[in-house]
Amino acid sequence: MAYIDCVVDTHPMAKEMQSVSTHIKGTTAAVVGMRAAVIQAEEEAADHVCDNVNRGFYTLIHSQISQKIAKLQSEVDSHLMKLNQLRKQLLSIKGRMERDYGMISQRYIKLFNGLNKSLQQRVYELDKPTIEFSVKEVNTCFNRTKLLTATVPVSQCESLSISQKILASNMKYRGLRVIDSMTKFLADMNTQKQLTDQILLPEQTDVPEQHLVIPVLISESNLDKYGNKRVDIFITQAGLSPKSQERIKNAVNEAALSFEWKEGAINDEVKNEFSKILSASTSSQRVKDMAHSLFVSHSFQTIKMQ
Numbered sequence: 001m002a003y004i005d006c007v008v009d010t011h012p013m014a015k016e017m018q019s020v021s022t023h024i025k026g027t028t029a030a031v032v033g034m035r036a037a038v039i040q041a042e043e044e045a046a047d048h049v050c051d052n053v054n055r056g057f058y059t060l061i062h063s064q065i066s067q068k069i070a071k072l073q074s075e076v077d078s079h080l081m082k083l084n085q086l087r088k089q090l091l092s093i094k095g096r097m098e099r100d101y102g103m104i105s106q107r108y109i110k111l112f113n114g115l116n117k118s119l120q121q122r123v124y125e126l127d128k129p130t131i132e133f134s135v136k137e138v139n140t141c142f143n144r145t146k147l148l149t150a151t152v153p154v155s156q157c158e159s160l161s162i163s164q165k166i167l168a169s170n171m172k173y174r175g176l177r178v179i180d181s182m183t184k185f186l187a188d189m190n191t192q193k194q195l196t197d198q199i200l201l202p203e204q205t206d207v208p209e210q211h212l213v214i215p216v217l218i219s220e221s222n223l224d225k226y227g228n229k230r231v232d233i234f235i236t237q238a239g240l241s242p243k244s245q246e247r248i249k250n251a252v253n254e255a256a257l258s259f260e261w262k263e264g265a266i267n268d269e270v271k272n273e274f275s276k277i278l279s280a281s282t283s284s285q286r287v288k289d290m291a292h293s294l295f296v297s298h299s300f301q302t303i304k305m306q
Helices: 011-142 159-199 242-256 268-280 285-297
Strands: 216-222 229-235 261-263 301-303
Touching (some): 229 242
Antiparallel strands (some): 261 301
16 A cells, blocks of 8 residues: 655635635625615615505595585585575564564454443443432432421321321322332333343353364374384364363374274375475475385375274
């Protein structure tokens, strides 16, 4: 076996390896720097995209809200104009009603003052015979004792019998005058009664039973989606006192729960009245058509007659 000693110089290879290591380190640093630059660029691009998306979303929402605000503001302005017109109309109606009330009240004040004076005069005429009778006969009644006394001078022996005769005669005379006065007073009273019966209306002792038909409107509406309902009752106020209106409302409210309904045809008067209200409405034609279609398609019910 032979042994060969070889001497290998590794300095060039080490030098090259060091050069390669240096290049590898530079490449690694370049890769790391590029990676950091790419990450920073991606973050900047993502931030830019997010800013643009946020700005666009904000602009969109802002434009939509502005459009809704403008629409609602226009509706509010139109409603305010309509309310202002209604206020002016109500003020004019109020002023006209106040003037009419003043004229009617003055007219009725004059009428009732005239009736009061006329009734006062009639009462005075009815009491006039009694007053005249009392005025004429009061002095006679107060002086009866003095007037019935015998004052004829006679001699002493005949004074008692003659005084009694004169007293009886005087009493008969005064009694006859009283009877005549009473007869005249009763005749005047009978004449006055006949005159009063001709002027006054005859008194009715038996009042016939009367019935008054009062229209009542019952409105039922849904308050919410859970089926809670509200019932409103409207009644005419003409010719009814507040107490009567309240009693009628309570009676109708109690009876409304027990009403039995049946299908029926729509009354022609109801159709005509609804058509008049719909034609006089200021709503759009689309709303009018929808209201008419709902009115026609809705079932009509009436209360079963008991």
